[in-house]
Amino acid sequence: MIVRAVDYTVPDRKGEHIRLITSILDPADATAEELARCYHDRWEAETGIDQLKTHLRGPGRILRSPTPELAYQEIWAYLLTHWALCTLICTAATTAGLDPDRIKFLGTVRIVRRSVTDRAALSP
Structure with missing residues (x-):
């Protein structure tokens, strides 16, 4: 070639x-x-693909859904979660006057997971 x-x-x-x-x-x-x-x-x-496969879903993990319809739903959930995290990163970066590429995706995932887990411990 x-x-x-x-x-x-x-x-x-x-x-x-x-x-x-x-x-x-x-x-x-x-x-x-x-x-x-x-x-x-x-x-x-x-x-973006690495963020989805490695950091959000987890390395080596497969989709858990037993039917194609539920697998589509699970994929959409990952895509929407990725979009929400990227939106959060862009909003935070813009507010701070930073380039969004300077904010680590994995760090954001960890912060959000801790925040969501902490909130779940509270009684509704």
């Missing part, structure tokens, strides 16, 4: 050098800037 290397630096990360390898050979099909944006977007998606 013939590949093309695209080198670029990330200014807000102290000039970090990145080399991207692609099978898109013609720069007219995708410029270096477009490929760099796509690469960044890909890692944003990978991070």
Whole structure:
């Protein structure tokens, strides 16, 4: 397979050098800037998947639902929980004047789990 290397630096990360390898050979099909944006977007998606599979659900855990309908419901519950946590992170970061990427997802999950567990101990 013939590949093309695209080198670029990330200014807000102290000039970090990145080399991207692609099978898109013609720069007219995708410029270096477009490929760099796509690469960044890909890692944003990978991070979201990792947050769901590793930190929210737990490593090695499978869905507990015995039927397809309940499995869909369980998946939606994970997705909605992930969305709620990301919304919480963005709201907290915006309020504090921070980049949301600087707030750790796992730390947020731990804080929310402790908070929810503490509240459950109270009598309604």
